[in-house]
Amino acid sequence: MNLSPLLASGGAASYGVPANSNTLNAFNSWRAGGDVSALTNAFLNETPFIPICFKTGTVAFTSGLSGSITPTMQNIFYGIADWHY
Secondary structure, three states: OOOHHHHOOOOOOOOOOOOOOHHHHHHHHHHOOOOHHHHHHHHHHHOOOOOOOOOOOOOOOOOOOEOOOOOOOOOOOOOHHHOEO
8 A cells, every 4th residue: 555645745645734744754764674663653643644535445444532432334434523633
């Protein structure tokens, strides 16, 4: 999975993401063979973007998101009005 368009400076979807973020540095380190846990920790600490849609029907969220997060096979955003950050 290539997150460069979201994290890299000048990436197609990087609007509002700091150009030299810890998440970008951890991502580049991971792609060079580093530990993925550093990337996930940096992402959790900075949350440079919030995924709102996935084509594959997967829901991913940070530990700071709470509420009735109960996706169904038909609607991955079921109960989104009750989610809180």
